[in-house]
Amino acid sequence: MSASTPPLEPETLSWLKQLPEAGVWLDEKGLIGWCNPAAAALIPDTDPLGKRLENWFQPVVDESRVLQDRGSWWPHHAQRGLLGLAGKRWRWFQGTLAPYKNGQLCILHEVTHEYNQALAYASSLEVLSSLLTQEEQLEELLMRVLQAAVRVVPGAEAGSLTLLEKGEFRFVAQIGFADNLTGHALSYNHELAWYGLGEQDWLLGKPRLLVAPHIQERTQKHVSHELDMFNQMGKLEELKATITVPIVLQGQVMGTLNLDSLTSTEAFPPESLAIAQTFALQAATVLYGLLARRYLSELALSDALTGLGNRHALEESFPKLKAQAARLDWPLTLIYWDMDGLKRLNDRYGHAAGDQALKILAAALRSVFRQEDPIFRIGGDEFVSLHLGLQLSEVPELVQRVRAAIHVGVSAGAVMVSPLQDLQAVLAQADAAMYADKRRLRDSLEL
Structure with missing residues (x-):
């Protein structure tokens, strides 16, 4: 295809005609002086000669497909660039320019899929x-x-x-x-x-x-x-x-x-x-x-063995529940639980038996308490539960229900949380109450 005989050697013309890629020669003014069959099939114009390639191909200047103005096409000093061809869908081409015979030879390689x-x-x-x-x-x-x-x-x-x-x-x-x-x-x-x-x-x-x-x-x-x-x-x-x-x-x-x-x-x-x-x-x-x-x-807030909250979860939940109790003017009770005889169980039957007993106690606590009462495992055989709206007078019945649901011994100590107490102080007080309960249980067994 030519408007006049392009200044291309016969060998170059022969090679370009057989090239599966689109090949275009641009004259010194940047106008199309010749194109091979692949380019002719690609360009949506039956007579592209004497026209500018940027009439159809626009340079891509970033990944979001923002295109430059039509008048500022590919800079003359650029040798490679990505071009977009509009149609039913955009097609993308890697363009390569090389000086040739007072003009430039442009090869367009389609990279739509890769782009x-x-x-x-x-x-x-x-x-x-x-x-x-x-x-x-x-x-x-x-x-x-x-x-x-x-x-x-x-x-x-x-x-x-x-x-x-x-x-x-x-x-x-x-x-x-x-x-x-x-x-x-x-x-x-x-x-x-x-x-x-x-x-x-x-x-x-x-x-x-x-x-x-x-x-x-x-x-x-x-x-x-x-x-x-x-x-x-x-x-x-x-x-x-x-x-x-x-x-x-x-x-x-x-x-x-x-x-x-x-x-x-x-x-x-x-x-x-x-x-x-x-x-x-x-x-x-x-x-x-x-x-x-x-x-x-x-994982960061739960105990891997029982699925209950861990000590970190208790530290996060305690101030929130204490603040809620203050707003509602309700009591907040903390119960400290300790499973009796875990060491003897581990020594006699192995740690798997001890782990199973801990899971049973965790399941019993879940089954007896309300859904909104959080439970935490804070040590090997030590558990803590928090109860919003529970009076101390109601705790003994709750403890008896837990003991009835399991086949291992458990001691418990409860305290009413004061608005001025921090968690460590409440835990120390509840721990002391739990050990007092443990001593009472041991004394009753010896009688």
Whole structure:
């Protein structure tokens, strides 16, 4: 293709014509003087000669796809750069310039897949950084994952994200649909049937692409019981193409990522599925990170053997309950518990038997106390419980109920918490009362 014979050697012309990459020669004014067949097929103009390449290709100046003004195209001194070609979907090219025959030879190598993957990973790093440094809510982080996926995955115009809760997939984030879609849920079996590739691919997190009219057919078949609701809020009749990727965490599907096109059944090129899977992995990482953080937090405040609060948890809970008692003008009672004979039990039957006895005592305390009464294991065989609104006169009956629920001996000492007392003072007073109870029990056995 030429407006006039370009100043290219025959060998160069022959090589450029056979090149699978787009090749363009720009004259000294930066106008297209010649292009090879690959470039002619790429440029959306039947007669591009004498025109500027920046009419169609725009330089990318950062990761968010912000483009420079059309008049300030690729600087002449630049030798390499990333260019975007607009169309039904953006395509991305690595451009290389080289001086040639009073002009420049430009080779355009398509990197759409690599660039979109890079954007996906950049988004992942941003979300993970937020996960590590901020205390955002789970829904907020997952909404950021969804926003990045809709922005980055080629063809995506809308989307939603679900989480598995109590056997149902609840919508926790959406873009492009009715706000009240969030909060609605589908059963596990309905979501699996909507996915449609079978349980093996489901557990592997394999992306699935579905296009109209199969979208509507599958909806009628598998979610017909809520069809009107999803038609209203989820625009099912308008969907032309949809990708669903299971969010898999530790071998279980914990949610689904759905990306949608409302305009074309051909909106999603093959690379869209792989990039969508990147964002499903990102969502799984967010879930894992939050669950791990929650686990570590619980671990820091709980006793590993019994699952009760530990001494650190007691130190956090005590001032809060004391302040609550003062506001309500209610009594606050602390009971110090000690299991009798743990050392003898360990020496005779082994530590496994002793651990089991401690678990039994913990379970008895849980079963007898109200749900709002916190219990803590603060030492090997020592437990503490706090009771808002409990009078000292009511403690003996409570102790008897605990003793009746277990087959090991237990001593207990109770004190009424004074607003002026700190935790150490209350514990010392309750410990002394517990040892007095232990002596009484021992004396009664010797009689």
